[in-house]
Amino acid sequence: MNYQLLLPETFLFLWAILIFVVDFFRKEKKYNLAYLALLGLIITIILVVISQKGDLFGGMFHGDSFATFFNLIFLITGFLTILSSVEYTKKLSSYPGEYFGLILLSMVGMMFLASAGELLTLYVSLELTTIPLFVLAAYRKDDFKSSEAGLKYLILGGMSSALLLFGISLIFGLTGTTFLKEIKTVLIVKYLATGEIGPALILSFIFMIAGLGFKLALVPFHMWVPDVYEGAPTPITAFLSVASKAAGIAAFLRIFFRAFLIFQVDWVLLIAVLASLAMIIGNIIALLQTNIKRMLAYSSIAQIGYIMIGVVSASATGVSSVAFYTFVYMFANMGAFITAITFSNSTGSDEIKDYAGLSRRSPALAAMMAVFMLSLVGIPPLAGFMGKYYLFSSAIEQGYIWLVVVAILTSVISLYYYLGVVRQMYFQNSIDENPQAITVSPALRTALIISVIGVLLFGIFPHIFLNLANQAAMVFLY
Amino acid sequence: MNFPILSLMTFIPLLGMVVILFTKEGQDKLVRYLAAFFTFIPLVLSFILLSRYQGSTSQIQFVEKFDWIPSLGITYFMGADGLSVPMLFLTALLGFLSVIYSFGDIKEKVKQYFAFLLLLEVGMMGVFSALDFFLFYIFWEIVLVPMYFLIGIWGHGRKEYSAIKFFLYTLFGSLFMLIGILALYFNVEPHTLNIMVLIEKTPLLTRSFQLLTFAAFFVAFAVKVPIFPFHTWLPDAHVDAPTAVSVILAGILLKMGTYGFLRISYPMFPQGAMYFAIPIAILALINIVYGALVCMAQKDLKKMIAYSSVSHMGYCMLGIAAVTVTGISGCVFQMVSHGLITGALFLLVGVLYERAHTREIGAFGGLWIKLPVYSGLMILFCLGSLGLPGMSGFISEFMVFIGSYPAFKVIVPLAVIGVVITAAYFLRMIQAMFLGTFNTKWEGLSEISAREIFTVVPLAILMIGIGVFPSPLANMIKATVENIVHLAVR
Numbered sequence: 001m002n003y004q005l006l007l008p009e010t011f012l013f014l015w016a017i018l019i020f021v022v023d024f025f026r027k028e029k030k031y032n033l034a035y036l037a038l039l040g041l042i043i044t045i046i047l048v049v050i051s052q053k054g055d056l057f058g059g060m061f062h063g064d065s066f067a068t069f070f071n072l073i074f075l076i077t078g079f080l081t082i083l084s085s086v087e088y089t090k091k092l093s094s095y096p097g098e099y100f101g102l103i104l105l106s107m108v109g110m111m112f113l114a115s116a117g118e119l120l121t122l123y124v125s126l127e128l129t130t131i132p133l134f135v136l137a138a139y140r141k142d143d144f145k146s147s148e149a150g151l152k153y154l155i156l157g158g159m160s161s162a163l164l165l166f167g168i169s170l171i172f173g174l175t176g177t178t179f180l181k182e183i184k185t186v187l188i189v190k191y192l193a194t195g196e197i198g199p200a201l202i203l204s205f206i207f208m209i210a211g212l213g214f215k216l217a218l219v220p221f222h223m224w225v226p227d228v229y230e231g232a233p234t235p236i237t238a239f240l241s242v243a244s245k246a247a248g249i250a251a252f253l254r255i256f257f258r259a260f261l262i263f264q265v266d267w268v269l270l271i272a273v274l275a276s277l278a279m280i281i282g283n284i285i286a287l288l289q290t291n292i293k294r295m296l297a298y299s300s301i302a303q304i305g306y307i308m309i310g311v312v313s314a315s316a317t318g319v320s321s322v323a324f325y326t327f328v329y330m331f332a333n334m335g336a337f338i339t340a341i342t343f344s345n346s347t348g349s350d351e352i353k354d355y356a357g358l359s360r361r362s363p364a365l366a367a368m369m370a371v372f373m374l375s376l377v378g379i380p381p382l383a384g385f386m387g388k389y390y391l392f393s394s395a396i397e398q399g400y401i402w403l404v405v406v407a408i409l410t411s412v413i414s415l416y417y418y419l420g421v422v423r424q425m426y427f428q429n430s431i432d433e434n435p436q437a438i439t440v441s442p443a444l445r446t447a448l449i450i451s452v453i454g455v456l457l458f459g460i461f462p463h464i465f466l467n468l469a470n471q472a473a474m475v476f477l478y
Numbered sequence: 479m480n481f482p483i484l485s486l487m488t489f490i491p492l493l494g495m496v497v498i499l500f501t502k503e504g505q506d507k508l509v510r511y512l513a514a515f516f517t518f519i520p521l522v523l524s525f526i527l528l529s530r531y532q533g534s535t536s537q538i539q540f541v542e543k544f545d546w547i548p549s550l551g552i553t554y555f556m557g558a559d560g561l562s563v564p565m566l567f568l569t570a571l572l573g574f575l576s577v578i579y580s581f582g583d584i585k586e587k588v589k590q591y592f593a594f595l596l597l598l599e600v601g602m603m604g605v606f607s608a609l610d611f612f613l614f615y616i617f618w619e620i621v622l623v624p625m626y627f628l629i630g631i632w633g634h635g636r637k638e639y640s641a642i643k644f645f646l647y648t649l650f651g652s653l654f655m656l657i658g659i660l661a662l663y664f665n666v667e668p669h670t671l672n673i674m675v676l677i678e679k680t681p682l683l684t685r686s687f688q689l690l691t692f693a694a695f696f697v698a699f700a701v702k703v704p705i706f707p708f709h710t711w712l713p714d715a716h717v718d719a720p721t722a723v724s725v726i727l728a729g730i731l732l733k734m735g736t737y738g739f740l741r742i743s744y745p746m747f748p749q750g751a752m753y754f755a756i757p758i759a760i761l762a763l764i765n766i767v768y769g770a771l772v773c774m775a776q777k778d779l780k781k782m783i784a785y786s787s788v789s790h791m792g793y794c795m796l797g798i799a800a801v802t803v804t805g806i807s808g809c810v811f812q813m814v815s816h817g818l819i820t821g822a823l824f825l826l827v828g829v830l831y832e833r834a835h836t837r838e839i840g841a842f843g844g845l846w847i848k849l850p851v852y853s854g855l856m857i858l859f860c861l862g863s864l865g866l867p868g869m870s871g872f873i874s875e876f877m878v879f880i881g882s883y884p885a886f887k888v889i890v891p892l893a894v895i896g897v898v899i900t901a902a903y904f905l906r907m908i909q910a911m912f913l914g915t916f917n918t919k920w921e922g923l924s925e926i927s928a929r930e931i932f933t934v935v936p937l938a939i940l941m942i943g944i945g946v947f948p949s950p951l952a953n954m955i956k957a958t959v960e961n962i963v964h965l966a967v968r
Contacts, residue, residue, distance in 0.1 A: 359590075377649075379623060380616040389612075389656070390550070396660040404660075408653035415649055419626070419642060427630045427638050466549050 005056050005063035008047040008071065009111050015040035016104035023097025034086045034443070037100040041079045048072060059179055060118040062475070069323050069472040070114035070250045073330055076450075077243040078107045080334045083447035084341050085235040092139065092233075099139060102132040103239065110247040117258070119168045119178040122251055126164070126215070129247050130157050133240065137232040149231025156214060156224040164211025170204035171259075180258040188262060197263055205267045208255060209274075215248035218308070219277040222301050229297035234344065237293060238337030241300040242330045249307060249326060253319060256311075257476040264314045272312045272403055278305030279410040286417045292340045292350050295417060296333070299376060302414060303329055306391060309403055313394040319473035320466075321394040325387035327465055331454030332375040332384050338447045339369045346438040352421055357430025362438040366425040368452045373418040375455045378411055383459040390466070482542050483527055484556040487520040487566065488603040488617075491573070495596040498589060506588040510581050513592035517574040517599060524570035531563050533954045536961035538609065538674060546613075551669050555610040560958030561740055561810065564951065565606045565733060568817045571940075572729040573599040575933045576722035579825055582929065583721055583832055584632060591632055594624035595722070602730050606737065611659045611671040615652070621731065622648055625715075625723070633718040640714040647711040651701030658694035661687075662746075673742065680746045681968050692750025695743045702735030703791050706764045716784035721828025724780070728787050729821035733813045736794045740809070744801065745965035751801055752967075758799040759886045765792025766896035773903040779830070779837040782907065783823045786863060789896060790816045796886075796893060797878035801966050805881025806959045807952065811874035814951065815862075815944060819871055822859045822937040826852070829930050833923050839907055844916030845923075852926040853912045855934055862941050864904040865897055869945035 018040075019033055048071045054063050082100060089096040109128030116122035134157060138150020172178055175186040191197055213221040229237045260267065282302030289295035307329070310322035342365060343358075344350050359366040375384035388411070392404045440448070458465060494516025498509050531539060538557035546554040558566060577595060584591045597620070604617030622645055630641035663669050665687060666679045680688065701708045712732075716724050744751045769789030776782035790812065797809035829852065831837050846853040862869040865876075875897065883890045944951055 374623060380619045385616075385619070389660075392656065393550070393660050393663065396657070397664050401657065401661070404657055408657065409650075411653060412646060412650045415646060416642065419645065423630065423638060423642070426627060427641075463547055463549070466547065470549060 002052065002054050002056065004052060005054055005061065008044050008051055009108055009115075011047055012040065012044045012104055012111065013108045015044070016101045016108065019097060019101040019104065023101070026097075032086060032089070033097045033100050034082050034089065037082050037104060038079065040104065041075055041082065045072070045075045045079075048075065055117070059181055060121050061112075061115050062117045063115060064475045065468070066250075066253075066323075066472040066475040067111070067115040069327075069468055070246060071111050073246045073327055074107050074110045074114070074243050077239060077246070077330055077334060078103060080338065080447045080450060081235050081239040081243070083443045084238065084338045085233075086443035087345050087441050088233060088235055088341060095139075099136065102136050106130075106132040106136070106239075107243070110243060110250075113247050114250040114254070116251070116254055117180055119171065119180065119255070122254065123161075123165060123168060126247075126251060127161060129244065130161070130215070133157075133236070133244060136236045137228055137240075139233050139236065143231070145227075145231035146233065147231075149228040152224050153228045153232075160211045160214030160221070162211075163207050163214070167204040167207030167211060170200055170207065174198075174200055174204070180255065183259045184262065187259070191263075197266065201263070202266060205260070205270075209267065209270060212248055212252050212255075213274065216245055216252070216304050217301050218274045218304060219281045219301060222278070222282070225301060226294050226297045229300075230291060230293045234293065234337060234341045234350075237297075238334055238341070241296065241337070242333050245300070245304060246326050246330070249322060252311065253322065253476070257314075257319060261314065261476065268312055268314050271308055272400065275305045275308035275312060276403065276406045278302060278308065279406055283410045283413045283417075287413065289417070290352055292352050292355075292421070295352065295421075296336055296340070299414065299418070300333065302410065303333070303376070305410075306388065306407060309391045309395045309400070309407060312400055312403060313398045315394060315398055316470075316473045316477055317394040317397055319476055320469040321387070321390040323472050324462070324466055324469040325391050327469070328375075328383035328387040328454070328458050328462075331451045331458070332372045332382075335368065335372040335448065335451030335455060336376065338444060338451060339365060339372065342440055342444050342448070343438060345441075345444075352424055355421060355424040356428035357435060358425040358438070361430065361435045362440070365438055365440065365448075368448055369425060370422045371452055371455055373421055375459070377415045377418050381459045383455045383457075383462070386459050386462045483523055484540050484558060484566075484603075484607040485542055487523045487527070487570065488556075488600055488607060490519050490523075491516055491596040491599040491603070495593045495600070498593045498596065501589060503589065509589050509592050510577075513577045513596060514574070514581075516596060517570070517577045520599070520603065521570040521574045524567045527558065527563055528567055531558070531560075531954065533560060534957060536560065536957040550612075551663070551671055552612045553610050553672065554613060555672060556607045556613075557609045558607055560955040561737065561962070562606045563954060564810065564814050565730075565737060566603060568733070568814055569599065569602045569606060569730050571936065572725055572817065572821050573602070575821070575825070575936065576725045578929065579725070579828065579933045580720075580722040582927070583828060587631065591628070594627050598624040598628070598726060602726075602734070605734050609673045611662070611673055611676070614673065615656060615659060618652055618655070618734070619649075621734070625727070625731070628723045629715055629719045632720040632723070634720075635718045636714070637718045640711075640718040643711050644715040647701050647708065651698040651708070654694045655698035658691045658698075661691055661694070677745045677965060681748055685749050688747040688749040689753055692743055692747040692754065695738065695747075696754070699735040699738040699743065702738065703732055703795065704735070704788065705758075705761050705791075705795060706768060706788070709765070709769075709788050712788060713781055713784045716787070716824075717778065717780050721824060721831070724784075724824040724828070725821045728784070728824055729817040732787060732791055733817060736791070736798065736809060736813055739795075739798050740806065740962055744798065745962055748966050748968040755799050755801070755885065759796060759882070759889045762792045762795035762799060763889050763893050765789060765795060766893045767899070770896045770899035770903065774899060774906075776903075777838055777840060779839050779907070779911075780824070780827045781837075782839070782903065783820060783827060786900065786903075787816070787820055789900060790820070790863070792893070792896070793875055793878045796882050796890070800882035800885040801963055802881045802885065803960055803963050804877050805885075806962060807955060808874050808877030808879075808881050810955050810959065811870065811877055811944070811948070811951065815870035815874045815941065818937045818941045818944075819859055819862045822934045822941075823856075823863065825930070825934050826856045826859065829926050834920065839910050842911040842917060842920065843914045844912070845920065846912040847916045848920060848923055849925050851931070855926070855931070855938070857908055857912060858938060859934075859941070860904045860908055862945075864901045867945075868942065870941045870948075871945075873945055873948045
C-alpha cells in the first residue's frame with residue numbers, strides 16, 4: 001500500500017490540530033494565526049501538485065487527477081478565504097485561533113470527498129466538511145443573524161445528510177456493496193438479467209440528488225442559502241459559496257459518473273430540470289436583492305445551475321467543463337466576496353446602494369469589482385466567458401440546445417443585477433460629500449490581486465487548466 | 479511571417495489604454511495627446527493597408543494564423559478582404575477623429591474616458607479582422623463593455639437607462655450567435671471554428687439546420703444593424719451618448735451588423751439567404767420608410783439623426799437581401815458613406831449642443847447669418863445624407879435600388895418613398911434652423927473652432943470624393959462582393 005498518497009490530507013489535518021494546539025498555548029494574542037494557516041496551505045498545495053497517482057484501501061480512496069484538480073480548487077479557495085479573514089477575525093470577540101483550524105479541518109473533509117471511491121467514505125468526508133462549517137457560520141456569536149445562520153445551516157444540513165444516507169442505504173440494499181465500482185458492476189449484471197432497473201434504484205437516485213442538492217443549493221433545495229450567506233461571517237460565506245459547492249460537485253460527479261453513468265437516461269433529465277430551475281429562479285430573485293451578500297447568494301444559486309449543464313451533458317467534455325468552470329468561477333466569486341469584505345471592513349455596510357461612487361473613492365477596487373461582475377456574467381475575454389463557452393459547447397455537443405437557450409436567456413437577466421453593482425460604483429455619486437478612500441490591507445490586496453489575475457489570465461490563456469480539467473475527466477472514462 | 483499589420487492595428491489601441499491607465503491622475507493634457515497618438519498609428523497603418531491591398535482577388539490577405547487554444551480548436555486567425563479593408567479604414571479614421579473631437583467636450587474623468595474609447599477601438603478593429611469564430615465573438619463582445627461605460631458615465635439625459643438597454647439588447651442578440659457558433663462547430667467534420675473553412679462546408683448541411691442557424695445569427699446581427707423591431711435601443715443610446723461615442727456608434731457599430739451578414743450569414747447559409755430574402759426585404763422597407771417617418775416627427779436634432787440611421791441602414795439591408803453584385807456593392811458603399819456622413823452629422827450636432835446646450839430644432843432659426851461656416855458644413859452633410867448626386871450617399875442608394883429592383887419589384891418602388899421623406903425632413907430641418915429670421919437669443923454663439931472643423935473636413939472630402947470618383951472603392955470591393963454573391967447563391 002502506498003500511504004504516501006494520503007500525504008497532503010494527513011499533513012493538512014495535522015496542521016489543523018497544530019493550530020488548535022498553538023492557539024491553546026499562546027498567552028498573548030499578538031500573532032495572527034492566519035499566517036500559520038496560510039503556510040500550511042502553501043505546503044499542502046505543493047504536496048498536492050507533486051503527489052503521486054494511485055488507489056488505496058482497495059479503491060476506497062482514489063489519488064487521481066480528478067482529485068488533484070478539485071483539491072487545488074479547495075486549497076486556493078481556502079487560501080483566499082484565510083487571506084480575507086486576517087482583518088475580519090480581529091473583530092471577532094473570541095476564539096480567533098479555532099476559526100482557522102476549523103477552516104482547515106473542513107478542507108481536509110473536502111479533499112477526502114474528492115478522492116472517495118466508496119459511499120461511506122464519501123459520507124463521512126461530507127460530514128467532516130460540513131460540521132466545521134456549521135460552527136463557522138455561527139461564529140459571530142453576538143450577532144443574531146449569525147446564530148440564526150448557524151442553526152439553519154445545522155438543521156437543514158443534518159436533514160440533507162439524512163436524505164443522502166437514506167439513498168446510500170437503498171443502494172447498499174440493492175447491491176450489497178458501497179464501493180462505487182462494484183455497485184456499477186452489480187447493477188449492470190442485474191439489469192442484463194431482468195431488463196429493468198426497478199423503482200428502488202430510481203428512489204435512491206432521487207434521495208441522493210435531494211441530499212446533494214441541499215449541499216449544492218440547487219432549486220428547490222436552496223431556501224437556506226440566502227439567510228445563511230447573509231448571516232455567516234463574510235469570508236465564510238465566500239468559502240461556502242465556492243469550496244463547499246465545489247466539494248458537492250466533486251461528490252456528485254464521483255457518485256453519479258462512477259456508478260450510474262450507464263443509467264443516465266434515468267437521472268439526467270431530472271438534473272436538467274433542476275439546472276434550469278436554478279438558473280431561472282436564482283437569477284430572477286437576485287434581481288430584487290439590495291444586499292450584496294444576498295445578491296451573491298442568489299447569483300451563486302444561478303451559477304450552480306450553469307455548472308449543472310455540464311453534468312447534464314454526461315460526457316467527458318461535460319465533466320471537464322464542470323471542473324474548468326468551477327475553477328474559474330472560484331476566482332470571480334471569491335473576488336466579488338473579497339471586495340465586499342474590503343468594503344464592509346471600511347464602511348460596515350453590505351448594502352449595494354452604499355457602493356455608490358466607489359469608482360471615485362477607490363478606482364482600483366471598483367475596477368476589480370467590475371471585472372469580477374463581468375466575469376460572472378460571462379463577458380469575454382474574462383475567465384467566466386471561457387468557462388461558460390466550454391459548458392455550453394459540452395451541452396450542444398450532446399444536443400441539449402434548449403438547456404443552452406435557458407442558460408443564455410437567464411445570462412441576459414443576470415447581466416442586469418451584476419451591472420447593478422457596476423452602475424452604483426460608476427454612474428452614481430456617493431452620498432457623502434467627501435468620501436474617504438477604502439483602506440485595503442496587504443492581505444486583502446494580495447487576495448484581490450490573485451483573484452483578478454485568475455479572472456484575466458484564464459480567460460485569455462485557459463490552456464493549462466483546460467488540459468488539467470480534461471485529464472480529470474478522463475478518470476470517469478473506464 | 480508577414481508584417482502583422484492587422485494585429486498591430488487592433489492591439490496598439492490596447493497598448494494605449496494600458497499606458498493611459500498608468501498615467502498620473504490629473505494629467506488630462508498628456509492623456510489626450512496619448513490617446514490621439516495611439517489612434518493615429520492605426521490610422522497610418524490603415525493607409526498602408528489600403529495601399530497594399532490587392533483588389534483584383536477575393537483572397538484573404540494580410541493573414542496571421544496560429545494555434546491559440548488547440549484543445550477546443552480555437553485559432554488566432556486574422557485576415558482582411560475587400561469587405562473588411564474599407565471598414566478597418568473607416569474605424570481607424572473615425573476612431574482618430576472622435577478622439578480629437580473629445581479633446582474639447584470631455585472635461586471629467588478624462589483618463590477613464592480615453593481608456594474606454596481606446597478599448598472600444600480594439601474591439602471594432604478585431605471584429606473586422608478576425609476570421610476565427612471564437613476570436614470574432616470575443617471582439618464582438620468586447621465592444622459592449624466600454625460602450626456601456628461611455629454612455630453611462632459621460633452621457634446625457636437618461637444615460638443609465640440607455641446604457642443598460644444597449645448592453646442587454648446586444649448581449650441578448652450575441653448569445654444567440656454563440657449558440658449558432660457552437661452548433662456549427664459540432665455539425666461540421668472535422669470540427670472547426672475557421673470562418674473560411676466553414677463557408678466551404680456549411681452548404682452541405684441540411685436545409686433546416688441552415689435555416690435555424692441563419693435565424694440565430696440573424697438575431698445577433700439584426701440587433702446591431704438595427705433592423706425593425708430590434709431598433710429601439712438605437713435612439714436612446716445615440717441620443718444619450720457623448721458626441722464622439724455617438725459617432726462611433728453610428729459610424730462603426732451599426733456596420734458590425736451588416737458586416738456580419740455579409741461575412742457570415744449570407745456566404746455560409748445560402749438556403750437561409752434564399753428563404754428569408756422577402757422577409758428581410760420587408761423589414762428593410764419598414765426600416766427605410768418607418769425610420770424616415772419617425773424623423774419627420776422629431777423635435778430633437780440628435781434624435782432625428784439617430785432615426786435617420788435606422789432609415790439608412792434599411793438601404794443596406796435591402797441591398798443585402800437582393801443578393802446581387804450591384805445590391806451588395808451598394809450596401810458596402812452605404813456602410814462607408816453612412817459612416818462618413820452620419821459621423822460628421824453627429825459631430826456637428828455636438829458642436830452646436832456644446833455651445834447652445836439645446837438640440838431642439840425649433841429653438842433655432844437663421845443661424846446661417848451668425849454661423850456661416852458651421853451652417854455651410856451642416857447643410858453640406860445634410861444634403862449628402864439625403865442623397866444628393868455628387869456625394870457618396872447618392873451612389874450607394876442608387877446602387878442599392880438598381881441592384882435590388884430585379885429581385886423585389888414591389889418593395890423597391892415603395893422604398894423609394896423613403897428617399898422623398900428623407901429629403902423632406904432634412905430640408906425642413908435646414909429651413910427651420912439655418913434659414914428664416916435670426917433668433918436673437920443666440921447672439922452669443924461662437925463659430926465652429928478650427929479643431930472641430932479639422933474633425934469633419936476629412937469626412938467631407940471622402941464623402942465628395944467617393945461621390946465623384948466611386949471607382950477606387952468599387953474596384954477594391956468588386957472581387958470580394960462577387961465572391962460573396964457567388965457563395966450566397968449556391
